[in-house]
Amino acid sequence: MPLQFELCPGRMVGGDHPCFIIAEIGQNHQGDLEIAKKMIRMAKDCGADCAKFQKSVLECKFNKKALERPYNSPHAWGKTYGDHKRHLEFNHDQYKELQKYAEEIGIYFTASGMDEMAVEFLHELGVPFIKVASLDTNNFPYLKTTAEKGRPMVISSGMQSMETMRRVYNLVKPINPNFCILQCSSAYPLSVEDVHLRVIREYQSAFPDIPIGYSGHETGIAITVAAVAMGAKVVERHVTLDKTWKGNDHQASLEPNELAELVRSIRLVEKAMGSPIKRLLPCEMICRSKLGKSVVAKTKIPAGTALTLSMLCVKAAEPYGLPPEDIFELEGKTVKRDIEEDESITEEEIEK
Numbered sequence: 001m002p003l004q005f006e007l008c009p010g011r012m013v014g015g016d017h018p019c020f021i022i023a024e025i026g027q028n029h030q031g032d033l034e035i036a037k038k039m040i041r042m043a044k045d046c047g048a049d050c051a052k053f054q055k056s057v058l059e060c061k062f063n064k065k066a067l068e069r070p071y072n073s074p075h076a077w078g079k080t081y082g083d084h085k086r087h088l089e090f091n092h093d094q095y096k097e098l099q100k101y102a103e104e105i106g107i108y109f110t111a112s113g114m115d116e117m118a119v120e121f122l123h124e125l126g127v128p129f130i131k132v133a134s135l136d137t138n139n140f141p142y143l144k145t146t147a148e149k150g151r152p153m154v155i156s157s158g159m160q161s162m163e164t165m166r167r168v169y170n171l172v173k174p175i176n177p178n179f180c181i182l183q184c185s186s187a188y189p190l191s192v193e194d195v196h197l198r199v200i201r202e203y204q205s206a207f208p209d210i211p212i213g214y215s216g217h218e219t220g221i222a223i224t225v226a227a228v229a230m231g232a233k234v235v236e237r238h239v240t241l242d243k244t245w246k247g248n249d250h251q252a253s254l255e256p257n258e259l260a261e262l263v264r265s266i267r268l269v270e271k272a273m274g275s276p277i278k279r280l281l282p283c284e285m286i287c288r289s290k291l292g293k294s295v296v297a298k299t300k301i302p303a304g305t306a307l308t309l310s311m312l313c314v315k316a317a318e319p320y321g322l323p324p325e326d327i328f329e330l331e332g333k334t335v336k337r338d339i340e341e342d343e344s345i346t347e348e349e350i351e352k
């Protein structure tokens, strides 16, 4: 079964394809369409593959009491949680405008569908893939209808257990094979001790036929780069224009210079991952001929002498002689000509 699939038109993920980098604008746009556009532009300029938002149909995502509860937080945009969330929600026409803008500047555009109606909305909008936010990952009716839409899915796994993630995999796989799972811990900002990058390995062995990725809420870029070195094929990070802005996620977000550095570092590490085949590289030949050690005569050895270990030593020598790892095989072999003390012993001097 392939470890890769087409996440967006013309963009494969998994296998040897470059890691797909999602700039999660989320609700960091302050409810302002112009800021949202600036953030899409910033994501593109910094080299991210995709600009992502969060779409909710609030009455479908929350029950009445949850919307009516007071939101006493410095990050609140309204007195109740419902008012707060309403302020941050873009409508259909605004989404259309953002989508058009992203298309014009050439960056993939999508959102997490944070309830079934939101997924319906995104499906009709024609996003390339649906992001399943952690809060819906154990929402099995949602997962089933979303998988049935047939669009690729990126499923995050904050707040879930391994057992639930196995059930998620078993539910989605037969309906829609084009999905990946992201390791994620849902806290903002996330402490280093709560990241658990090793879960990526667990997922890779439990779900070997899908790409695995990482959705990070920590500060800085190092941990996300490490996730890529561990094989994350999709990464997602919140982005902001200013970490001091009001909002729950800004502190755990990357400002433009950090996002650009993240993209650069990921691309660098991808190149450095190279090949698993260990061999002497052409670029190492200069070092080997200068400092690599080889077999040298410890004493003068007359032609026809059968070699013993006591006649040989190992040094960095000019020219480079026989490799020292073969020294024991030289015992008993005879030399074709007189060899001076401290002279390199090369292939040509040894009787076959």
Ligand SMILES: CC(=O)N[C@H](C=O)[C@@H](O)[C@H](O)[C@H](O)COP(=O)(O)O
Pocket (backbone or CB within 6 Å): 026, 027, 054, 075, 133, 134, 135, 186, 188, 247, 248, 249
């Ligand atoms: C789990 C989840 O949805 N997490 C999202 C994605 O990471 C977050 O962006 C939340 O929407 C955000 O932290 C909520 O903040 P507030 O409660 O102030 O609107």
Ligand SMILES: C=C(OP(=O)(O)O)C(=O)O
Pocket (backbone or CB within 6 Å): 053, 054, 112, 131, 132, 133, 134, 135, 156, 157, 158, 182, 184, 186, 215, 236
């Ligand atoms: C909550 C989201 O993401 P995650 O679960 O990956 O943090 C989201 O994409 O809206």
